[in-house]
Amino acid sequence: MRSSTPLFILSATSTLAALTPTWAKLALSLNLMEANLNTDRSRIDKHYIDASKRAADNNALNTTQGVVADALLTKLMAANAMQIKALSDLRSYLFYPESNPEEYYGAAKRGVESIDFGLPEGLLETQGVFNDKDEVRAVSDIPGCATCVVDW
Structure with a gap:
């Protein structure tokens, strides 16, 4: 194991050394x-759990607010996750070519994921807006109505 580590480092160094400065910057940028x-994903997950679930500051998200x-x-x-996958695909395609990239990256073996960005059930009830047929309007648009502080 010890002898393979310097060999791996040497091969990685020689591969990077073969890149032009611009391609080396691209490779570094993709890795970073x-x-x-x-890192951001882990950080957000940790802080979300601490704040909303464990109530680290006694201000947890409950009922509808928590669900939304x-x-x-x-x-x-x-x-x-999709952004990380796309980044990985781009890096692999540019720096580690497959013998048949059209087949590997083509539609035959891969599908496109989608995210439903519709409003979750209960979102409007937790915000300072109301649903007016085809529009979402601010509560302040209603005469005599104002938003109030919500203590979750």
Whole structure:
């Protein structure tokens, strides 16, 4: 194991050394972007659990607010995961070519994921807006009506 580590480092160094400065910057940027996306995902997940579930500051999300926040967080995490997958695909395609990229990256083996960005049930009840047929209007548009502070 010990002898394979320097060999791996040497091969990785020689591969990067073969890249032009611009391609080397692209490779580094892609790696940093993925690392940041993964770090941010972990950070958001931890703080969301602490704030909304464990009530670290005695201000947890309860009932409808908790359900809606969970639905929105699920959408955020799904979008983050798709971004990481797309980044990985781009890096693989550019730097580690497949023998048949059209087949590997084509539609035959892969599908496009989608996220429903519709409003979760109960969202309007937790916000300072109301649903007026085909529009969402601010509560302040109603004469004599104002938003109030919500203590979750």
